[in-house]
Amino acid sequence: MSIPIIDFSAFRNGTEEERRELAYRVTDEFKTHGAARLKNHGISGEIFLYLKAIKKVYELSDKFFKLPQAEKEAIANVRDHNPQRGYSYVGSEATSKVTKKDEEGEFQICEDDDVAQDLEDVKEHFDFTRDGDPDFPTPWPSEASLPGFHGWMEGVFLPKCQQVARDVLTAIEIGLGVAEGTFTSCMESRVDELRIQHYPPLSTETLKTGKIKRCHPHTDFGFITLLFQDATGGLEIEDRASANGAWLPVIPTGEPTEVGVYISDTLVHKTNGYLRAAVHQVTAPVSLKDKEEGVLPERYTIALFAKADRHAHIGPLPQFVTPDTPRRYPDLTALELHNKRVGQLYDARPKVGSAAVTASA
Incomplete structure (x- = not known):
């Protein structure tokens, strides 16, 4: 069992009836799994541009993470x-602290510290938003270090993803x-x-300790997440139909425009x-x-x-x-929800209604 891939092209290019039928189908998938997999989500005639944009982002990602550590830091x-905003080193986040199972076995937003404190994620990442954000601006690598990175990521790819979302x-x-x-x-x-x-290479022996994963089970914080993944694999979502806590692998298909929505x-x-x-994890x-022995190859998303x-x-x-x-x-x-959730990642939770939260809002 896995999540089916839905052709989303009719939402922009189909009749009103086709558009509505597609909306119902996608929403039913979200009700079932909390997730969907879409393809052909761009405007008709722009598929090539999406392919170019996605390929370019992977190329720039590889170059970014190969920068000297001092430049990233x-x-x-x-x-x-x-x-x-900016670069987060391997192990910086602790996603195990943001979501836990309740008494009925359902994952919920974690409201306390009653979760394991020694679980680690093995990943590094770079986060950014649009230029001109007055409250939380993005620190970018220099143009000399990574030519074209800032312009392509913020000026080309980000708007395309925002429209799909x-x-x-x-x-x-x-x-x-x-x-x-x-x-x-x-x-x-x-x-x-x-x-x-x-995600850097990781031995299967390390995974079997139970303390380390590439990313522990968690939920994200916004409305929805769009996720593109390379061909490596390893992404799983909770199997809600399972009574024993099983997971559904989200195996990459090679469909160039495929995107997961969570x-x-x-x-x-x-x-x-x-x-x-x-x-997901x-x-x-x-x-x-x-x-028993082996090495997980590096992975990009x-x-x-x-x-x-x-x-x-x-x-x-x-x-x-x-x-x-x-x-x-x-x-x-x-912002208050976001502050709460990000604070859990870094053991820096603000008090709702505090001066820090009020000032940022």
Whole structure:
């Protein structure tokens, strides 16, 4: 069993009926798995441009992570509760601290420190947003060190991903039967974040200790995440139909425009849990699962975290609060939720309503 790949081209190019049918199909997939796999998500005639953009990002990612460590550390992300910007070293994040199972065995946002504190992620990444963000600007590598990196990443690829994310959210609005713009109108400041990520080689022996994974089970923080992955494999999502905590491998197919889309915490809040976030992890590829000895090859991914405006209130919409489904989430702003979740990664959680949060909002 795996997640089917859905051709998304009709959402831009089909009839109104085809568009609506596709929206229902995509939303049903999100209700089932919290995730979907899409192909042909670009405007008709722009598929080649998407292929070029994706290929170029992988090439630039490889060059970025091969920069001298001192150059990467010169643009390091500050490990606090604010949005991530710049370079994060291998082991910087601790995704095991942000999500845990409740008494019924369901993964939930972690509200305390009752999680293992010694689990490590083996990955490094670079996070950025659009130029002109006055509150949380991105520190970029110099043009001399990496020619064209800044211009292509921020000026070409980021806008393409932002448009795909808004198309998918519009499809979800149709599929849920809420007014179009319910989610996308909360994204006018375009504070989405894009991440390039590198997983260095890792031995299967190290994985078998149980303390280290490429990435531990977690959910993401925004509305949705778009995720492009290379051919290495190892990505898995929670199998919700399983009674024993099984995982579904998301095996790369080689389809050049394929992108995974994952429901994230903000959308869970807005729908009062009607849509559940996709719990995902990165471990050994299927071909290396049962190997006593071996080395996981390096892996590259590209992620767009589609975010609500920082001042936007993300409490549950009225239509999702009923006598049978009482309100589950507080009326936080998107930034307050983000501060809370990123603070968990770095043991730097702010107090909601504190001066730090209020000033940033």
